[in-house]
Amino acid sequence: MIPIRDENPTRRKPVITVSLIAANIAIFFYQLTLNSDAAVDFVMNYGAIPAVVAYDFGALPAPPLSWITLVTSMFLHGGILHLAGNMLYLWIFGKNIEDHLGHFRFIIFYLLCGVAAAFAHTVVFHDSLVPMIGASGAISGVLGAYAITYPRARIVVLVWLIIIFKFIRIPAIIFLGLWFFLQIHGGFGSFGGEPEGIAWFAHIGGFVAGILFVRVLRLF
Numbered sequence: 001m002i003p004i005r006d007e008n009p010t011r012r013k014p015v016i017t018v019s020l021i022a023a024n025i026a027i028f029f030y031q032l033t034l035n036s037d038a039a040v041d042f043v044m045n046y047g048a049i050p051a052v053v054a055y056d057f058g059a060l061p062a063p064p065l066s067w068i069t070l071v072t073s074m075f076l077h078g079g080i081l082h083l084a085g086n087m088l089y090l091w092i093f094g095k096n097i098e099d100h101l102g103h104f105r106f107i108i109f110y111l112l113c114g115v116a117a118a119f120a121h122t123v124v125f126h127d128s129l130v131p132m133i134g135a136s137g138a139i140s141g142v143l144g145a146y147a148i149t150y151p152r153a154r155i156v157v158l159v160w161l162i163i164i165f166k167f168i169r170i171p172a173i174i175f176l177g178l179w180f181f182l183q184i185h186g187g188f189g190s191f192g193g194e195p196e197g198i199a200w201f202a203h204i205g206g207f208v209a210g211i212l213f214v215r216v217l218r219l220f
Contacts, residue, residue: 001157003092003175004167008153014095016103020110021087024135027075028083047131048073048118054126070122074114076133086135092155093146094139097214100149105217113141113209120205137202140183144210147176180207 031039048069055066077083098106117137146153151173159166187200 001159001175001178003089004156004158006092006096006150006153006155006172007169008096008150008172010095010099012099012103014098016107016110017090017094017098020094020107020135021090024075024077024083024087028077028080031076043076043131043133045069046072046076047133048122049131050122050125050128052129053118053122070115070118071111073118073131073133074135074138077135078133082134086139089139090135090142093142096150096153097142097145100145101214101217105220109145109210109213109217110138110142112213113144113206114138116209116213117141117199117202117206120209121199121202124201132199132202134199137199137206140203140206141210141213143176143179144207145214147173147180147207148211149214180204183207 031042034042046069049066052066053069077086094106094110097109101109114135114137117140118132121132121137151171153172154169155172155175156167156169157175159168183200183203186198187204
């Protein structure tokens with residue numbers, strides 16, 4: 001199932017959501033301007049490498065400010081489909097959480113969720129040298145917040161069966177609950193090995209963080 005849009009109008013203009021999307025796109029196109037060696041260096045320098053962040057880089061000391069990569073990593077992407085999928089989810093669900101929290105609290109919320117997601121991935125794969133990149137951890141936090149804030153909102157999704165395509169409307173809690181179940185399934189299916197492709201535990205950590213942080217930030 002691919003989400004297309006939600007049926008949940010907003011009151012505020014989603015200026016932070018749009019700005020985040022623009023920033024991610026701009027950085028991705030900057031990555032495309034780099035040659036192959038520079039592109040690898042860029043990811044290694046600004047991606048979140050669990051072993052570096054956890055100060056477990058063999059006999060070598062962690063680079064200065066390695067924890068900053070918990071933030072910078074969420075603005076890097078590995079390909080156009082990676083970027084497009086993340087930005088689609090951010091647009092559909094982010095604008096409503098921004099409307100709910102307000103602009104300032106939303107950017108704080110988004111960054112906190114991204115850091116929590118990267119930290120969750122680091123805890124599980126603390127000795128890995130594979131850099132984690134992508135906005136999906138922060139966006140997972142947005143999904144967690146949406147699930148408890150607008151559980152009955154209708155999500156228009158595209159479903160397909162071989163050659164049959166159809167648009168259906170389902171409650172957000174069902175769509176996001178299924179999404180979270182798939183992350184848990186994928187995460188524990190990959191547990192104990194080297195992380196490859198999808199940072200399942202970043203998604204899980206981000207989703208849980210989103211549920212917690214949206215409740216806390218609503219108090220201020």
